Amino acid sequence: TIVTEMDMANDYAQKGFKVEGPNYGGTVHFDWGDVKIIPAWHTTANAPLGMATGLALTIEGKLIYIAGDTGLFSDMKLVGRKQQIDLAFLPIGDYYTMGPDDAAYAASLIDAKKVIPYHFNTFPPIKQDVNDFWKDVPENMKFTAEIDKPFEL
Template identity: 45%
Template sequence: QVISNFEIVTWLANQGVENGHGMNTGGAYSFPFGRVKCTIAHHSSALPDGSNGGNPMGFLIHFNDGTDIYFAGDTALTYDMRLIGEAGGVDLALLPIGDNFTMGPDDAVQAAQFVQAKRVIPIHYNTFPPIKQDAQAFAQKLRNAADIDCTVLAPGSQFTL
């Protein structure tokens, strides 16, 4: 199942992708695996054909086993992230560190603190020159500044929480 904003799910349906579930910022919905809430993300959003991609969003996922994951998506640091921490924090936060188009490493450290993450996986970096980052240096900075664990994944690798 594809869970995304309404515009992307509608576009995918027009491309033949079935079983989409459209949502929007601030909305939440219970699925068989748990509950998904769409969070604010500040970024551009366009579809492959150049049409409007709708509101960019992050996802706060509460799994039935009690695990909480925050996928920030492409976003800048926002003060709204504090609301996630105030609600109890997350077991894992996936945060962009690429800078230039999203938050960079320093802002990602602040975001990890805002959402009270127990662990962070850095995302959206090193795919092309303007967003080249040293993920190991970010991991060390995160540990030093906030005593938060960080797992740096190689492309194609997996992580079990």
């Protein structure tokens, strides 16, 4: 099942995929946890495919926030207002999303227990030194996942 915002879900459904398409603030409940659609600030070249989104996943009582392709915005702090975010993924690419400095500020704004930077170094416009992010993130929030190494929150 693909969970995405309503407009993109409709497009995938027409192509034969099984989808769930809530709008901003909407939640889909599964046996394994919940997926909530969260706003993200980013342009969309194909407007029929809908608005940019992030996700709040609740799995086994843990809250995981994936900010999506987004710039910094103050409402990010609302994601963890009811429950502290256990793990947040924040983009740091800077050209199309927030950069390392804004992402580090976002980390403090959302007060997640752990953060992981993403959406950088995949092509030249978003080349970043991840240390520019880490230098401004509180030590207790720093987390580095390793490929093929399971971890617990």
